[in-house]
Amino acid sequence: MTATASLRSVYRTIFLVLVAVLTVSVLVQPAAAQRGIGRMQGIVLDEDGNGLEGVQIVATNPSATPNTRTGDTRNGGRWAIVGFSRGDWKFEFTKEGYIPFDINTTVSAANRNPPLNVTMALIPEGMAVEGVGNAAVNQELFEEAVALSAAGDYAGAVAKYEEFMVANPHLDAVHGNIGNAYRDAGDVEKAREAYEKLLAAEPDNVMANYNMGEMFVEAGDMEEALPYFEAVLQQNPDDPAVYYNVAELYFSQQVLGCLEPVPECLGAISYYNRALETDPNYLPAHMQIGFALVRLGDIDNAVLAFEKYVELAPEDDAQLPIVKDVLAALRTG
Numbered sequence: 001m002t003a004t005a006s007l008r009s010v011y012r013t014i015f016l017v018l019v020a021v022l023t024v025s026v027l028v029q030p031a032a033a034q035r036g037i038g039r040m041q042g043i044v045l046d047e048d049g050n051g052l053e054g055v056q057i058v059a060t061n062p063s064a065t066p067n068t069r070t071g072d073t074r075n076g077g078r079w080a081i082v083g084f085s086r087g088d089w090k091f092e093f094t095k096e097g098y099i100p101f102d103i104n105t106t107v108s109a110a111n112r113n114p115p116l117n118v119t120m121a122l123i124p125e126g127m128a129v130e131g132v133g134n135a136a137v138n139q140e141l142f143e144e145a146v147a148l149s150a151a152g153d154y155a156g157a158v159a160k161y162e163e164f165m166v167a168n169p170h171l172d173a174v175h176g177n178i179g180n181a182y183r184d185a186g187d188v189e190k191a192r193e194a195y196e197k198l199l200a201a202e203p204d205n206v207m208a209n210y211n212m213g214e215m216f217v218e219a220g221d222m223e224e225a226l227p228y229f230e231a232v233l234q235q236n237p238d239d240p241a242v243y244y245n246v247a248e249l250y251f252s253q254q255v256l257g258c259l260e261p262v263p264e265c266l267g268a269i270s271y272y273n274r275a276l277e278t279d280p281n282y283l284p285a286h287m288q289i290g291f292a293l294v295r296l297g298d299i300d301n302a303v304l305a306f307e308k309y310v311e312l313a314p315e316d317d318a319q320l321p322i323v324k325d326v327l328a329a330l331r332t333g
Helices: 003-028 030-035 139-150 154-167 173-184 188-201 206-218 222-235 240-252 268-278 283-296 299-312 320-332
Strands: 038-046 056-060 068-072 078-084 087-094 101-107 118-120
Touching: 038 087, 056 078, 068 078, 101 118, 101 173, 101 206, 101 240, 139 154, 139 173, 154 173, 173 188, 173 206, 188 206, 206 222, 206 240, 222 240, 240 268, 240 283, 268 283, 283 299, 283 320, 299 320
Parallel strands: 038 118
Antiparallel strands: 038 078, 056 068, 056 087, 087 101
16 A cells, blocks of 8 residues: 555544544534533723723624623623634623624633733713814714624724714724624635724734734735734733634644745644643643644554543543544554
8 A cells, every 4th residue: 555545544543533532422422512611801091001900802603503601791801602603703791881802713622712802992072073063972872883793784884983083082992893794704815904094003902913914824924913912922821722812713724834944834733833832731732732743644643642642631631532543544644
């Protein structure tokens, strides 16, 4: 048997093992399989750095089942929501008297996700729009914009946000809302323009930097994406989940890279490795490096990655049976 045929056999065996394991899991625990096990948490602050209680949080992902998760902030503005499946989720934060805030982020269903911390700005009450008589901005304007966006009328939502910005050009956070609306509408260029306006005022804004990087990756421009992701990572340099989420984005685009720590090998594997440099016991990175290496045909190093996962994982780890079966297929392939 040729090396190519042998590798093809390994791929087929791994596929069959995964299908068998996942099918059994669905048959035994269908509800748990659909709910997901991912957890998201964070803090919502006002512009003075005080925790905001009572902020309503709605996370949506049309591809997930269920496709909506909800929660609110408690003492100190802290919040946590569980039951996420892996994928791209949109988080919307609303509180009466404050400018609504929304952000798109990738959620992992395995272990820990980075904290999603948000700052919300007050809506100025009774502020006149210069040159438009006594017209004033109020909460209803933003509620209408949010409703329009939720209904898929992104142009209408943008118009409402821009109307507010005419009156309040100093509230730069609204550029992020405008960028998200344009992005949801599929207008990447307009979305970039809006995010760039936000970054001009707030260079460290995590949401804008991540979304800019994500859009460049989706366009196949990895070099342009890099500085935006690095800006995100600088805000959470000790959290392996941040590196992991960037790696997952590269993985989803089949930009795998390689094990060598050189610029031309930039991709999922390099960011998984950076997660492991931060926390050598971070299980999801060991597993995903293994799968990336299998796709690259580097079976020997894939085996090492999966063996490390098996060594570190507790016996009740949900992914452990899958990794063991894949490891067995690789060893016998």
